[in-house]
Amino acid sequence: xxxxxxxxxxxxxxxxxxxxxxxxxxxxxxxxxxxxxxxxxxxxxxxxxxxxxxxxxxxxxxxxxxxxxxxxxxxxxxxxxxxxxxxxxxxxxxxxxxxxxxxxxxxxxxxxxxxxxxxxxxxxxxxxxxxxxxxxxxxxxxxxxxxxxxxxxxxxxxxxxxxxxxxxxxxxxxxxxxxxxxxxxxxxxxxxxxxxxxxxxxxxxxxxxxxxxxxxxxxxx
Amino acid sequence: xxxxxxxxxxxxxxxxxxxxxxxxxxxxxxxxxxxxxxxxxxxxxxxxxxxxxxxxxxxxxxxxxxxxxxxxxxxxxxxxxxxxxxxxxxxxxxxxxxxxxxxxxxxxxxxxxxxxxxxxxxxxxxxxxxxxxxxxxxxxxxxxxxxxxxxxxxxxxxxxxxxxxxxxxxxxxxxxxxxxxxxxxxxxxxxxxxxxxxxxxxxxxxxxxxxxxxxxxxxxx
DNA sequence: ACAAGTGGAGAGTAACACTATCCAATGTCG
DNA sequence: CGACATTGGATAGTGTTACTCTCCACTTGT
Numbered sequence: 001x002x003x004x005x006x007x008x009x010x011x012x013x014x015x016x017x018x019x020x021x022x023x024x025x026x027x028x029x030x031x032x033x034x035x036x037x038x039x040x041x042x043x044x045x046x047x048x049x050x051x052x053x054x055x056x057x058x059x060x061x062x063x064x065x066x067x068x069x070x071x072x073x074x075x076x077x078x079x080x081x082x083x084x085x086x087x088x089x090x091x092x093x094x095x096x097x098x099x100x101x102x103x104x105x106x107x108x109x110x111x112x113x114x115x116x117x118x119x120x121x122x123x124x125x126x127x128x129x130x131x132x133x134x135x136x137x138x139x140x141x142x143x144x145x146x147x148x149x150x151x152x153x154x155x156x157x158x159x160x161x162x163x164x165x166x167x168x169x170x171x172x173x174x175x176x177x178x179x180x181x182x183x184x185x186x187x188x189x190x191x192x193x194x195x196x197x198x199x200x201x202x203x204x205x206x207x208x209x210x211x212x213x214x215x216x217x218x219x220x221x
Numbered sequence: 222x223x224x225x226x227x228x229x230x231x232x233x234x235x236x237x238x239x240x241x242x243x244x245x246x247x248x249x250x251x252x253x254x255x256x257x258x259x260x261x262x263x264x265x266x267x268x269x270x271x272x273x274x275x276x277x278x279x280x281x282x283x284x285x286x287x288x289x290x291x292x293x294x295x296x297x298x299x300x301x302x303x304x305x306x307x308x309x310x311x312x313x314x315x316x317x318x319x320x321x322x323x324x325x326x327x328x329x330x331x332x333x334x335x336x337x338x339x340x341x342x343x344x345x346x347x348x349x350x351x352x353x354x355x356x357x358x359x360x361x362x363x364x365x366x367x368x369x370x371x372x373x374x375x376x377x378x379x380x381x382x383x384x385x386x387x388x389x390x391x392x393x394x395x396x397x398x399x400x401x402x403x404x405x406x407x408x409x410x411x412x413x414x415x416x417x418x419x420x421x422x423x424x425x426x427x428x429x430x431x432x433x434x435x436x437x438x439x440x441x442x
Numbered sequence: 443a444c445a446a447g448t449g450g451a452g453a454g455t456a457a458c459a460c461t462a463t464c465c466a467a468t469g470t471c472g
Numbered sequence: 473c474g475a476c477a478t479t480g481g482a483t484a485g486t487g488t489t490a491c492t493c494t495c496c497a498c499t500t501g502t
Contacts, residue, residue: 034497036448086412122402148370156412182358185343189341192333194375282460
């Protein structure tokens, strides 16, 4: 397959494919001569991955580069797999970060997470932003969110392919970041469902009797 | 409070505050004369919100503008509240979008969501990207993710403040988008915990016993 | 022979989120 | 009263990102 066919199959301009080659996101093709190289299905697949990560997950080119470099050079242990996935996807570590509320939550949950896990910093940052954004969340609600996150994580880990490390790493990184958005969309839709059942015809003002009293009663099943 | 004090309190340059004023993210202060206006705590609070949404949630200025406009002009019903929050936070509706897999999932779940809910389009897009990214997810796993998302949504809805519509709307929009990131971080941390418990010292390859051959046997629990 | 395509490199572009500069009109301090 | 910093307001400039375009010498297919 030549450049023009590759770009046509992937649905993007030749210039863009060249750009990804320059940036090291895509391996060079096999050189047949000074002015022609041959690309195969793995190149096409890689372009699909780049497109999904950039357009779908909103990753920057630099992040995608880290993902692809990791995919091409996997770590040694299964546990490092997810750790690598996270170091690629999380924000940078930050020494002067207030992590007490995050630490308190994690201790309450009893989760075995490293002291300097990048996701711990992400959690601390997210909780801090809730604060600066003027949102307060009850501890018991945080615990509830954590339980939901754990339910998702159990599925993540059990669904990791076990045939090859490469497939596992790919699933760990790509599946994690793409499923983030599936989960977010599902949360929105579940909100709509729950909201519809709870206050379908309740007004924001006027005759509204306490919505609080039966707010959660319909979800026992 | 004058401009310089407002910008100092919010921890951002005067030029940036002026920019937000220009873009309509921040109400103008009360004009005391042609060259001075007075700002109050609501302006400071709004700047904190903008900062949380831009830096924390990664929203664009245009999205933040839609959020603030909605906050300043709330809808009529409680149910519209979350709908409005979603139309602000979700991607655009798309007529030519393949929604069959999303529709199938939602029908299986039996959720009461509108045919043209923007979150439905988001879900369809996210599922499509899983495909172009080369990730396949079993239907039963999707159902599991949906259950986790629903658990989060129940907390979302029951935690909505019921005192004033403004507070509810603020929580619905700001809480939803900021808690997205809390949930994502919690999912990463839960992955680390689950992974640590599952394959703490198992090798992907190398001198240890062939991880390939028995790779999948340990995940039954 | 010759149009079309190739790898490669560099410059150009559009969007975005600020950031800097300028201005006339104050406020404020000695 | 006058020097001087600050204000609201407008306009232009900056740095980053993710492409996109142009050019080139050189094959390749017909």
